[in-house]
Amino acid sequence: MKSFLIRPALALALAAGLAGCGGSDKAEFVVGGVVYNLAYPNLQLSTNGMTIDVAPPATLGDAVTYSFPNKLEYGDEYNVQITRQPLHQTCSLTSAYPTNADTAGRLAQINVQYNCTINPYLIGGTITGLTATGLVLANGSTGGTVTPAKDATSYAFSLKVPYGQTYGVTVLTQPEGLTCTVANPTGMMGDADVTNISVSCVPRT
Numbered sequence: 001m002k003s004f005l006i007r008p009a010l011a012l013a014l015a016a017g018l019a020g021c022g023g024s025d026k027a028e029f030v031v032g033g034v035v036y037n038l039a040y041p042n043l044q045l046s047t048n049g050m051t052i053d054v055a056p057p058a059t060l061g062d063a064v065t066y067s068f069p070n071k072l073e074y075g076d077e078y079n080v081q082i083t084r085q086p087l088h089q090t091c092s093l094t095s096a097y098p099t100n101a102d103t104a105g106r107l108a109q110i111n112v113q114y115n116c117t118i119n120p121y122l123i124g125g126t127i128t129g130l131t132a133t134g135l136v137l138a139n140g141s142t143g144g145t146v147t148p149a150k151d152a153t154s155y156a157f158s159l160k161v162p163y164g165q166t167y168g169v170t171v172l173t174q175p176e177g178l179t180c181t182v183a184n185p186t187g188m189m190g191d192a193d194v195t196n197i198s199v200s201c202v203p204r205t
Contacts, residue, residue, distance in 0.1 A: 027074045029104040032067030033112035035091065043091060043116070044084035048072065051083065074105035080112040088163040088191060091116040119163050123194040124156030125184070129201035135180055136173035137199065141166045148199075150175075155199070161189045169197050179204045 031047055035054055043054040050068045057064050072078060079101035082091055093100055097113040104110065123139065130152055137155065138145045144159030161167050168186045180201040187194065 027105060028071040029074070029076075029110055030067050030071055031078050031080065031104075031110045031112070032065065033080070033097075033110070033114070035064045035066065036094065036113070036115045037061070038064050038086060038089070038091070038116045039118065040087040040089055042084055043082070043086040043089075045080055046083045047078045047080045048076070056086075072104040072110075076104045078102065078104060078110065082114070086116060088119055089116045090119055119191065120160030121163070121189055121191075121193045122156045122160055123167050123169065123189075123197060124154065125195055125197035125199065126154050127152050127199045127201070129178070130175065130180070130199075131201070132175040132178050134173060134175040135171070135178075135199075135201070137182070138170055138172040139167050140170055141168040141186070145172060156193075161194075163189050163191060165189050167194070171199075174204075175201065177204050178202065 035043065038054065038056045039060060041055055045052055045054060045066065047068060048070070050070055052066060052068055054064055054066050081100065085091060091114045094113040094115045097111060100112045102110070127148055130148060130150060133150045136145055136147050139157055139159070139161070142159070142161045142165050144157045146155050146157050148155045166186065166188050169182050170185065171180050171182060174180060178201040180199050183198045183200065184196050
């Protein structure tokens with residue numbers, strides 16, 4: 001009878017001892033992912049009180065892998081946010097992995113992916129003396145044309161120019177009875193719209 005009572009007691013003691021070992025068998029998960037097409041520095045990501053800077057790759061065009069220093073336990077929620085965009089670029093979630101927030105353990109691996117694109121800007125300016133139709137302006141460096149209406153005083157190309165690319169505006173077709181010239185026609189795109197490419201038209205002699 002005594003041995004029958006001792007065995008359950010030993011089993012309970014063993015279970016209590018294992019429970020007091022500190023949870024060494026708990027699953028842990030690294031929060032990380034991939035950034036594609038990162039070309040410039042300054043990108044910063046954050047989640048769960050952690051913040052990391054993601055540098056561009058040594059070879060332009062390579063993907064960049066990242067991970068946060070502290071692991072999460074099963075069931076912890078995460079929400080990877082872009083707290084600072086890189087210079088001259090905008091990064092957003094990829095279509096393949098369109099979520100940045102979930103619960104650790106729901107998937108075998110936490111893989112938050114971003115894709116970065118170079119920021120594009122408009123080019124254009126003012127027009128004076130356009131008293132006829134037919135003017136066509138072209139951006140020969142990065143493409144696109146625009147046809148300002150008669151009496152227009154300003155214009156802008158609908159096709160934007162990415163940061164760091166050159167542009168060159170020329171008169172592709174002169175308007176009827178007028179000769180138009182372009183001032184400040186060329187340049188390299190910075191971090192803002194270009195609005196000083198002015199066009200002046202005078203009667204053709």
